[in-house]
Amino acid sequence: MKKFVLKPKIYFNEGSMEFLKEIKGSCAFIVSDSVMETLGYLQKTIDYLNETGIESAVFKEVRPDPDVKVIAEGMKKYLETQADTIVALGGGSTIDAAKGIIYSLWQFRKAAGEEFKKPLFIAIPSTSGTGSEVTNFSVITAEGEKVCIVDEWMAPDIAILDSTCIQHVPQSVVADTGIDALVHAIEAYVSTEATHCTDALAEKAVQLIFENLKALYNDASNSCARERIQNASCIAGMAFTNAGLGINHSLAHALGGTFHISHGRSNALLLSAVVEYNANLNSNDSRYASEKYARLAAVLQLPARTYREGTINFMQAVKDLLKSLGIPNRVRELGIDKSKFENKVETMVELALHDRCTPTNPRLPSREDLVGIYQKVF
Incomplete structure (x- = not known):
């Protein structure tokens, strides 16, 4: 039996941060970072909440790839406030950190036999890639390894997609996060847990990304492309939080954690090789993945008269997009020995085999399969 869950209320388009003026409560715990403070969005958040009578306590020590130390620091700061609202303002790392904080508090209280009332959880993303504002996934670093936590309890209650928050994103980050969103959509589409609901979302996300990511990469002031990519990231998040992901993410978690490569760039480096592996065109085994890749080719109006033709054209379209975004072809191009x-x-x-994303991959990989993919992308 499968299910489809869509929890957060979503407010979007330019100026949607003003929804914060409608929040009811007494104290908000804002999880953010120094970048959002420098750009003025942190103060804007505080001001909006203040207008409705809500005091704010700020935890801005979040760093990329948040680790358990950051989570512990955030828990300590939160317990000093007992806030009834949590606002995560920032990129995927910030939202993941906020999820980690409230999830860990819940687990500790539950273990002690105490009740923990979840605060109203609002997520405001500052990048377009993770979809974390609508998912029940959180990636936390523990002892140098990226650990993927999955629990519906962590999903935000409200997501605010204000496209002005992503207008200062550097070009390289636009590329990396955009491809991260694309991988979310592609992996959700071929997942063993995919449904008609998740397929519809994934198809739309793929279409929006192919039509708008290059335009946003070339011109950050393109507000139309910026909104559409932000929406695509959110839509892809809805798809994969219900369908799951696959080995592209499992391999990327291990690669990024080991060599300190950004998550989006890790996914991008692996994407073509993983699609080729899953398609398995030279085998008579299940055509499930290749047939679905061919459907994505059709969505992009590429020739797809057969599953083979469609898959090949889709793989080429992916390679062309990566090239247009200046993404390296190989890991070695990053200067890794x-x-x-x-x-x-x-x-x-070993890490990838035990990653939470691996079980829903369309092909069950062997150790040798994953070694081969890593060797191919180096």
């Missing part, structure tokens, strides 16, 4: 990479392959494969 071959011997160091090879020494870490077995460890990364």
Whole structure:
């Protein structure tokens, strides 16, 4: 039996941050970072909440790839406030940190036999890639390894997609986060847990990304492309929080955590090889993935008279998009030493095999399969 859950209320388009003026409560715990403070969005959030009589306590020590130390610091700060609202303002790392804080508090209280009333959880993303504002996923670093936590309890109650919040994103981040959103949609589409509901969302996200990401990459002032990519990221998030992901993310978690490569860039480096592996065109085994890739080719109005033709054209479209965004073809182009990479392959494969994203991949990979993909992308 499968199910489809869509929890957060979503407010979107320019100026939607003003919805904060309608929030009811006494104290808000704002999880953010120094970038949002410098750009003025943190103060704007405080001001909007103040207009409705809500005091704010700020935790802005979030760093990329938040670890358990950051979560512990955030928990301590939250307990000093007992806030009835949590606002996560920032990129995927910030929203994941906020999820980690409230999830850990809930688990600790539950273990102690105490009740923990979840505060109203509002997520305001400052990048367009993770979809974390609508998902029940959180990625936290523990002892140098990225750990994927999945629990419906963590999903935000409200997501605010104000496209002005992403207008200052650097070009390289536009590329990385945009491809992260694309991978979310593609993996959700071929997931073993995909449904008609998630397929519809994934198809729309893929279409929006292919039509608008290059335009946003070339011109950050393109407000139309900016809104559409932000919406695509959110839509892809809705798809994968219900359908799950696959080995593109499992391999990316291990690669990024090991060599300190951004999550979006890690996904981008692996994307073509993973699509080729899942399609498995030279085998007579299940055509499930290749048939679905061919459907995505049709969505993009590419020739797809057969599953093979459609898959090949889709794979080429992916490669062309990555090239247009200036994304390297190989891991070695990032300056990573071959011997160091090879020494870490077995460890990364072990992590990927046990990653929460692997079970819903359309092909069940062997250890040798994953080693081969890593070798191919190096």
